[in-house]
Amino acid sequence: MQKHTLHREKSGQFSNLANTLSYRQDTLTDLITAPFSLKNIGLQIPNKQQNYSLETRHTLVNELVKQFPTLAINSPVALNIERLKKDTTFTISTGHQLNIATGPAYVIYKIIHCIRLAEELKKEYPSNEFVPVFWLASEDHDIEEVNHTSLFGKKIQWNEQQGGAVGQYELNQWEEMKAEIAAFFHNHPEGEIHQLLEKYSGDNVARATQQLYHTLFERYGVLVIEPNVPGLKSLFTNIMQEEVRKPFVEQCVHKANETIVRLGFAPQAFARPINIFQLSKGKRERLLAENDTEIIEAIGNHPEHFSPNVMLRPAYQETILPNLVYVGGGGEISYWIQQKGVFDTIGLAFPLLSVRNSVQLIDVSTQKKCEKLNLLWQDIFTPLQELQRDYIQANSGDELNFSAIDTALFQLNKVLIEQAELFDQNMEKFVEAETSKLAKQLEMIKSKFTKHRKGQLEVAMKQLEDLKAKLFPNNGLQERTESFLSFCKDGNISKMIDVVKNEMDPFENDLIVLLLD
Numbered sequence: 001m002q003k004h005t006l007h008r009e010k011s012g013q014f015s016n017l018a019n020t021l022s023y024r025q026d027t028l029t030d031l032i033t034a035p036f037s038l039k040n041i042g043l044q045i046p047n048k049q050q051n052y053s054l055e056t057r058h059t060l061v062n063e064l065v066k067q068f069p070t071l072a073i074n075s076p077v078a079l080n081i082e083r084l085k086k087d088t089t090f091t092i093s094t095g096h097q098l099n100i101a102t103g104p105a106y107v108i109y110k111i112i113h114c115i116r117l118a119e120e121l122k123k124e125y126p127s128n129e130f131v132p133v134f135w136l137a138s139e140d141h142d143i144e145e146v147n148h149t150s151l152f153g154k155k156i157q158w159n160e161q162q163g164g165a166v167g168q169y170e171l172n173q174w175e176e177m178k179a180e181i182a183a184f185f186h187n188h189p190e191g192e193i194h195q196l197l198e199k200y201s202g203d204n205v206a207r208a209t210q211q212l213y214h215t216l217f218e219r220y221g222v223l224v225i226e227p228n229v230p231g232l233k234s235l236f237t238n239i240m241q242e243e244v245r246k247p248f249v250e251q252c253v254h255k256a257n258e259t260i261v262r263l264g265f266a267p268q269a270f271a272r273p274i275n276i277f278q279l280s281k282g283k284r285e286r287l288l289a290e291n292d293t294e295i296i297e298a299i300g301n302h303p304e305h306f307s308p309n310v311m312l313r314p315a316y317q318e319t320i321l322p323n324l325v326y327v328g329g330g331g332e333i334s335y336w337i338q339q340k341g342v343f344d345t346i347g348l349a350f351p352l353l354s355v356r357n358s359v360q361l362i363d364v365s366t367q368k369k370c371e372k373l374n375l376l377w378q379d380i381f382t383p384l385q386e387l388q389r390d391y392i393q394a395n396s397g398d399e400l401n402f403s404a405i406d407t408a409l410f411q412l413n414k415v416l417i418e419q420a421e422l423f424d425q426n427m428e429k430f431v432e433a434e435t436s437k438l439a440k441q442l443e444m445i446k447s448k449f450t451k452h453r454k455g456q457l458e459v460a461m462k463q464l465e466d467l468k469a470k471l472f473p474n475n476g477l478q479e480r481t482e483s484f485l486s487f488c489k490d491g492n493i494s495k496m497i498d499v500v501k502n503e504m505d506p507f508e509n510d511l512i513v514l515l516l517d
Contacts, residue, residue: 001517003503005510011381013477017265018330022355022509030259031337033350044324044352051349052322060320061085063231076221080131088128092118094327095135098166098209099146100158101181105484113327113356115220117506132222134213138167138206139228139307141284149483156180163282167206191491233303236316239346240276240306241296249275249311252341268334271311279307314339318348325352357504360513361487369467377513384468388461
């Protein structure tokens with residue numbers, strides 16, 4: 001296998017803000033605690049240690065024990081839960097919505113990034129422990145965003161509309177969906193995928209998803225947390241009550257948004273007057289009334305019936321976790337830089353922000369197609385029309401060499417201008433306008449020549465189109481659409497996770513390109 005890297009800005013796949021978060025966090029000092037770096041993580045350790053109580057640690061540990069009651073005593077997850085009892089243990093976290101069957105590949109990359117960062121921090125700060133955490137965003141309600149995945153280019157969809165928090169959905173028609181996934185691997189009955197799908201079950205979608213990721217990452221000690229439980233929500237009761245009693249999030253986010261605009265970027269989202277939902281069976285309803293005594297009392301009695309929205313959820317995560325770094329994609333981190341004022345208001349340590357590794361996997365068959373088309377790995381990031389044009393020119397000999405035409409036009413323009421100068425300035429302008437028209441006509445003629453030759457090279461054009469569609473579905477990186485399972489044709493996911501993990505670097509800012517064996 002070969003590993004290459006490409007500057008994100010050269011890939012054409014990331015926004016200006018995402019690139020700034022990856023390479024230039026020092027320009028965002030008003031929005032973050034400190035730029036992400038090994039040194040600054042070390043400085044964050046005592047800050048979080050002082051900001052996180054032993055009582056909260058004990059609650060977190062007790063709740064995790066409840067969520068994983070059948071762990072073997074020597075399980076890496078059990079050992080990490082035990083480590084969390086000590087105030088020298090910290091978490092490195094990421095999170096995501098409950099996509100079907102792991103969703104797009106980048107979800108897996110986020111978790112691997114956390115694992116690798118925890119490993120590197122242990123080397124640098126051996127007196128501390130660092131635990132990777134995957135936070136299940138089980139309270140999200142947008143089922144349309146998560147009810148599908150793309151497997152080997154085919155969309156797999158779970159058609160349910162039960163309403164409310166997705167994590168609480170019952171597993172109706174779940175076995176049919178799993179069977180559709182398993183069918184892709186029927187030639188590999190021994191593959192790990194079949195055991196994994198058996199574990200992909202439970203009382204609801206949240207529990208099934210927790211089991212899925214736990215099975216995949218238990219050997220690395222990843223704690224897969226379901227946050228929508230009474231014991232953990234109780235740690236956030238006071239803050240939710242305060243947001244209802246005297247809303248503060250909207251003002252804090254608005255101030256951050258002003259800074260973001262001043263820096264030349266667009267805010268990712270806007271806060272609401274009250275940033276809490278009320279949860280019930282099949283419903284997730286936004287709170288509207290400020291200082292509602294009845295609601296404030298209900299939050300105190302049953303905090304699990306209430307849910308912070310995207311503008312308050314980061315504070316919930318950081319309240320219950322002894323967290324140092326949050327790992328996410330550029331778009332996701334864009335939400336977090338709107339949050340520091342919220343954290344400051346409630347006296348909560350704001351974590352360092354790490355943009356996850358982005359990985360482009362190129363399998364053997366795709367590499368062979370590239371070789372046949374005389375493409376280097378860097379060429380795949382070139383827009384399709386440019387690729388096709390370059391291919392036509394490279395494979396047309398002198399047929400589409402327009403240099404002679406261009407030279408002749410230049411010489412003609414020069415002679416006409418010289419003649420015009422003998423008359424007057426108006427004549428010179430007339431000549432310039434007419435030769436400009438001629439240049440446009442010649443471009444149309446060259447385009448016609450190119451179109452004709454393109455038809456002759458139709459097979460190669462289609463191959464380039466198919467290649468780009470496979471590597472960049474919907475004109476985006478494959479990691480944003482295609483499931484990680486698509487790169488595990490024999491059904492052995494853990495093996496491929498190890499392949500990617502060995503090449504990941506949590507301090508690498510560039511896009512990672514892996515040419516698989």
